[in-house]
Amino acid sequence: MALLEVRGLCTEFRTPDAVIPANAGVSFNLDAGRTLGIVGESGSGKSVLCRALLGLIQSPPGFVTAGEIVFDGRDLRHLDETTLRRVRGTAIAMIFQNPMSGLNPVWPVGDQISEGLRVHRGLSPSAARARGIAMMRQVGIPSPEVRYDEYPHQWSGGMLQRAMIAMAMACEPKLLLADEPTTALDVTIQDQILALLVELQERTGMAMILVSHDMAVIAETSDHVAVMYAGRMVEVAPTAAAFRTPRHPYTLGLLQSIPRAAGDGRLTPIPGQPPNLARLGDGCPFADRCAVASPECRTRPVALREIDPGHWTACHFPERLAGLQA
Amino acid sequence: MTAIAIRDELARWPASLKIGATFFLLIVVTGLFAPWLTPYDPYTQDLAGFLQPPSWRHPFGTDHVGRDVLTRVLHGIRIDLQIGFITTYVPMTYGLLLGALSGYLGGWFDTLMMRLLDVAVAFPFLVLIIVIIAILGPGVHTIYIAVFLLAWTMYARLARAEMLVERGKDYVLAARTLGYPTSRVVFRHAMPNVINSSIVFSMADFVLNILLVSSLSFLGLGVPPPLPEWGAMVAEGRDFIFDAWWISTLPGLAIVVTGASLSLIGDGLAHRLGQRQRSFL
């Protein structure tokens, strides 16, 4: 049985002028110990999805309007606030894009790492401290006894992201949501953090959802890939299949937009701009930018369907991509 | 601006801005037409009809020398609003200029400005004004001189802080790489993005300046009698407050209504101009 089963999740943001459907019927499964990489451009709804899973959507203006989030056999959407809070602190943890602003500037870093242990595990301050220091050592923070009492502004971005990871791992979660965990970091630091995440996952056997705009980060870390566009998943597949034989024109477009090391000459960008979510029609949201679209793509609704074992696409004509692939 | 543009703009106004602006407009119009709104003169004493409670003939009653309080309150609009306006917006203009220049140029000019500002804020505003009045003698002109000497510092501080942020933004750097002279970079490009916070603050400042003038007049250091300044009227009624509450209470209420409508405008402007903080002060 899957650790996490998401069915038809819809999240919308209501402003005085418009209703923006940030997630429009998102469904996927995640098995224990596996990694799902979610890739997409800004505004595709990938960060909203993470927050919706944890019940972190600020309401108003955000509302989760439909769907199930079944985690470990329980639908998180129907838990009361207290139980959900316990799940958030212990079974599911999250790390964020910007470690520089993710820690409270007025408290020592160490206290924030062990705060969850005190609140959820009821540890005494000294026990929490000892455990916090052990966590810091595990994520590769040098001389943790000293650094425990330092303040966030005294730390570098890479160290702060390690602290965020220690904080998330403190209560031994079964699922870690990582929302663009390396986007704000330099390449060499990104390299270190990705290695750390992979290592921790192998050691603890937790499952992970890794969100990134960078296809390569996903390629190196994930078992499965979900590509998001305009608030929905347009392709879900095992990583190798998604990169070798993408079955959605948006996935292919993304891959072709990336300057390759060996590449010379022009890139093949996706034309146009992402659509305005408030004014989507019934048809495929990618139709306006799609190289292989037919007129009916603009009107006929499209849903994820399985075209190869484990390979799902939300495209009416995936066979048309064959000719475009390099 | 076309009619449609005006309508669109009005549609974006928050309720507080609409209500505040309506009230304020009413007050201004009332002040303009004050001489024609009541049959009385604000200065003519009627010793036969002193200390009359509010009635149909005198809705706000009469004071200790028989003057109609409503007439005096309405004429007071002119005095208080005029002084409030001048003491707010004259210092704002050069305060903004000096602050923005100081923030943009940095260096010795900025250091000098900062020291000036430090000294100016070290004194309680009212105390320093009272000291200046002690030197130059009471009166409206002294108030102007004193406020002009001091009040710009708040705007300079605000504009300087905003300019320090703005100066590092790419569009200002771009203006420099395009070869525009400093004056153009500061005044054409950065300045329009610096003034919003000052505009919002000016509404609170307007209120504070009305309070300042009325306080000084109340202390006998501001607008001299028999001019119908609201604070002075409160002071005049002070000795009769137990028997004739209206003489002091109603002019004070005029200050509250005027101040509240200005604060509402400030609150709404803060929303409209996207300034989350400092909706007033």
Place this chain on the structure above:
Amino acid sequence: MTQPLDGDAALVIDDLVVEYGAPRGLVDLALGRTRRRVRAVDGVSLVVRRNETVGLVGESGCGKTTLGRAIVRIVEPTSGAISLDGENLLTLGSDELRAMRRRVQMVFQDPYSSLNPRMSVERTLAEVLRFHRIRPAAGVGDRVAELLSLVGLAPELAGRRPRALSGGQRQRVGLARALALEPTFLVLDEPVAALDVSIQAQILNLLRDLRDRLGLTMLFIAHELSVIRHMSHRVAVMYLGRVVEVGTAAEVFDHPAHPYTQGLVRAIPRLTPERRHRKPVIQGEVPSPLNIPPGCRFHTRCPKAQDICRRIAPPDVALSPSHRAECHFPGP
């Protein structure tokens, strides 16, 4: 890629130093401390030849942005020289400086802050043309339209304020504004870092087209190696204020000689869908520029570091006529 490797030098940077000083506080004065200075750029020499694009790459805080800003004179260098077509840019008077601005222009990173939020696209462009009298007043409108079409913007966008434009569109406006002065040299500071991949590809294509059509010489600053490789003839790698390796794109990326470049190249995640099982190549973090290590400034993170690296600053080693690295032990 055709490489104008031996054209005449357009831009010559010679031993450039840019220091930022924190002002001395009263306590520092009282305790007799000297000013603490950050050397953002610490003795950089670099040549950009005519019609060539040089990529400048490095991690945040390495000084690449400061170097770019020094070229357009919005940051004042402490010492050294920058000359364009043989004319020293650092000694110009204000009139000559204004003339220089027409030849050297800059495109900024953040499309959200690089345009004045209160000016429409048209006003932004027209202001440049009017101020520098690029066109007679009557021709300004036509030229604005030309510039818009040059960067691939629809004419109906001219009346819009930046808020009503997407990130990619804003970046095109920023490019049009720089091109309005018809410069020969363009400094591009992370021009695509803030954009999504699909939009990034559009802008990169546009930049290559314009470079070929207008014969532009470019200094292209970026932290992303794939972008740098795609755009540049030659590449310079910066670390803590110095250029540690320079060479053709192929030399630097395929045969990196400096351990830092080697680590950088290996640290980039690859598109091959294979779960990573490698140790991070470069350990540790960049030291504070307030506290630059003695000897080779990379020795604190270098896997090859020897005793000499901790004591003696490395020489500038030539590995080929076009390839140089600052390392005691260059090579694979």
Place this chain on the structure above:
Amino acid sequence: MAIIEYILGRILQMVPVLIGVSLVAFLSIHLVPGDPVQIMMHGRATEEVLATVRGELGLDRPLPIQYLRFVGGAMVGDLGKSIIQKAPVDEIIGERLGPSLFLLVYSAVLAVVIALPLAVVAALKAEGPIDHGIRIVGIIGFAMPPFWVGLLLMVLFGLVLRWFPISGYGRTFIEHLWHLFLPSLTIAAFLAPILVQSLRSAMLDVMTADYIEVARAKGLSRRRIVLKHVLRNAAIPVITVLAVNIGWLLGGAVVVEYVFAFPGLGSLLVRAVGHRDYPVIQGLSLVFAVIVMVINLLADLSYMAIDRRVLRR
């Protein structure tokens, strides 16, 4: 070490300001058009008396010497002599300093007690009916002139209901609290709306910060998030607002002291201006400025205690 250096630096920063402040205070006598001594004597003194007084005040010496004497005196607490009250200025001010400071602290405490719950409720229910209600009350409170509020409170609670005394200071601490309640409430009525507004918007700002989302993701309760993570950070801008407005607060106190005939520095100032008692005015302006500077210093120090980032150089 960094803390000591910060405090040292902060105190050193006060030196140039003190020089400027003392210059302004010093010049207040010398900028009087005409002869200050003659004005002080209200034109009723003979030339001989005038000369004596001038000598007593040291007004017959060159300006720089006078300034140095003024500063030198001020440093040891000697602020000259009031001709009118025939007493040393430091004594006159000294006996009124305590009551004024008491009033100030009392008002500030009252204001915080009123403002804190209102601000928290307004922020947690932002843009709801309660928030709007609190904002309207605040806007009205902010527009009320302190002298008028004082007058009305005096009439209502002092004369009509007779709950509180309308003047005086009392002798014991409890008596102080009782006597000073109405004037303090008047000042608090002016200060509280500013506090509510700034704390509310600071809390709203903090609540959108990344670290609050992180705290929620950690599964902390709303209560813990507000108490431990929001309020402490929101206090930072409020301290700044308070420090900036301390001058206004003191100015308001001057008027309120006058209304309640309170034996403090403010009523002394108004009276001294009425009598043209220049040495007292000079001394008072210096004392007021020092009070503001000390309060600002305390504000900066508490800022530092909350947020260590200021130590970063």
